[in-house]
Amino acid sequence: MSVDSRPFTMTWNEVCARRLERHALSAPSTDMRPADIVTAMAGTHAQVLSAAELGIAQRIEGATRVDVREALWNDRTLVKTYGPRGTVHLLPARDLGMWVGALSAVPYSAPSSPDLRMTAEQTEEVIAAIGDALAGAELTIDELSEQVIARTGPWAADPVLPAFQGMWPRWRQAHHIAGIRGVMCFGPNRGRKVTYTNPRRWLPGLSPMEPETALAELVRCYLHAYGPATPQRFAHWLNAPVSWAVDLFASMGDRLEKVEVEGAQAWVTAGDTAVPSGPPEGVRLLPYFDTYAYRVGNHPAELLYPGRASERVLRGNFQVLLVDGVVAGLWHQRRSGRRLTVTVEPLRPLSPAHHRELDAQVGRVGEILQAHPELTIGEVTVGGHA
Template sequence: MRRAFAVIELSWAQVSARRLARHRLSAPASGAAPDAGRVADVVSAICGAHAQIASAAELSVGLRVPGATRALVRRALWTDRTLVKTRGPRGTVHLLAAADLPMWVGALSALPVPSSERSVAVLTPQQTEQVLAAIADAVAEADLTTAELTEEVVSRTGPWAGDLVMEAFQDKWPRWVAAMTAATRSGVICFGPNRGRVSTHTSPTRWLPDFVPMPGPAALAALVRGYLYAYGPATPAQFARWLAVAPGWATLLFDSLDLTEVTVGGTRAWVAADDTEFPDDRPSGLRLLPYFDAYAVGCHPRERLFPGAAADRALAGGQAGNYPVLLVDGVVAGVWHQRRSGRSIRVTVEPLGTLGAARQRALGEEVERVGEILEGRASLTIGAVSVGPHA
């Protein structure tokens, strides 16, 4: 239950400074040489890295681990397996810390099923169970493309599973695909390494041999705690938006947990009851965040993170993440784009205001770091970005 003590009053500067530090954007992870374990620790701290665009995920993680490159992120994912690629918050593709997978699967399995999924009636409950069992058996020791997985599922269930009844843009998908979301949410399946440009699917037990989902209530409590660590203070409505669930359901969840109420500029929000320390330092630093970076997508309120002209220039219909952003002192201060040709990476940055000499030097250093992470040679142009938002 929420504790009824004197409400802590916080400034936006305090909140922003804490979030930057916890996202490793003001003080990136330090210590020994970067390795797959430290990469996973950072991904865990930010509750996952959006990975619909693989290069953006690699950059997002690399920016937070000094000395890291995209090769290290790939090694953590496919060789050391401290990361796993699967669907996380909002059903979008994420890199998650493999050690957190039992919590994620337990929490996602405990979420209310969206009405859009309930309306998909191409599979009966019994057929869904058959498909899930067939998927689990098929990927237990193999990385399979969707076409290969279709053959395996049909051979284990029957021709009905392969009927082309699912709408798929200008095509049709086989019936069994209606169970794919449930398979991912319940931990039956995750992504395997690409085969050329084609995605594969495999079993999470290949990352965690003793994988068992955490019980739902404990998993949801752990997920809220992780979210508030990275993005708090936050409201139930903000958590609901991040996870794509109903605000009323999120409010009931918050009410059931041990949280502390605070105010930020007079607005109520919550943090974990034992995590109420905030820095007195002001947010500082300059960073280039890629498409769908966790900080830009997960932090609220939007009007604080995208003040004034930033909302018009860097949001797409109110949606964050569709533009890579220039972050200055914890708020969005421009957009940017990178174009690669071989090892050459041309970075164009469009600031929304004038950058002084110190900021320009910091921007040059950040562009150089982008090149190092992406294993190329980056050059900087300050000017208009003509590329539109990513879908």
């Protein structure tokens, strides 16, 4: 790492402006495609796919949710799979080898209870069975379960994992690991049922990148989207051990550069210290989980969530009103046919210019979701992720 005793300095406003620009939130991109946007975001959280569609389309001038669906299911430039923190993400198909190589090398904790655990050999057996079962098919979870148990043994069927309305079979604890290893991803829904398939059906040349190279590239990707950052923040983003992240950053030597933000030390990729010439500006309505990714990657929380936002928004998964790079409120939408009611609750006074931008943003949300929006300023009464 850089040993310069006088690191490059950035203000919080410069960091905000830099992140807005890199996330295509300062202004929608005129030349990026959905896969480019997902790369710029270091992956897009997709636990609720409609939220991911909105978040990606917002960042591309004139795009709608249809463009994101085309990229995912027809062009295959996006893959829906398990990404950082073992959660559902959209990832660029062209970078899947890097993600698989890097995430497969991240340490994870096995279940603490001996009654739940699988041995390392059993885990590998399940992952191989999943990849084999999906090699030429799109299967629902029940169909996949039958195939995995048939390929492994009755031990895989033991109902030991607490689930929403019962118990899941033992093999399910390796479900997301199979996604991280690159032998499973999501397929198109079959009616209301989720399906899974092997990404090699669509990406026959898929090959995991060598772990050391992949991890270095993942750090670079993360720092481009969220830097300046620290190993501790990177570990939080991945849900990985802090000590492991510290060692990883140290192993990259002079490929990383130390900077100082408001008196605190952080890191960027070496030479990547450019900041926009102007201050962070703009009103944006961030959807579910887009907010979560922005929060996980952006710190410190007291600057990103100033004033009432720290009490009202920080602890829940709300859709947020972003004003000039910081959280200034929350919002919710309710759809009835083609009508879309958008309720925005500002947590600070908005200027007339901000109100005009908010009107435009609500109109843009309606365009993306192919609905007729109506804006109401008032309290959001639903809880997070409702």
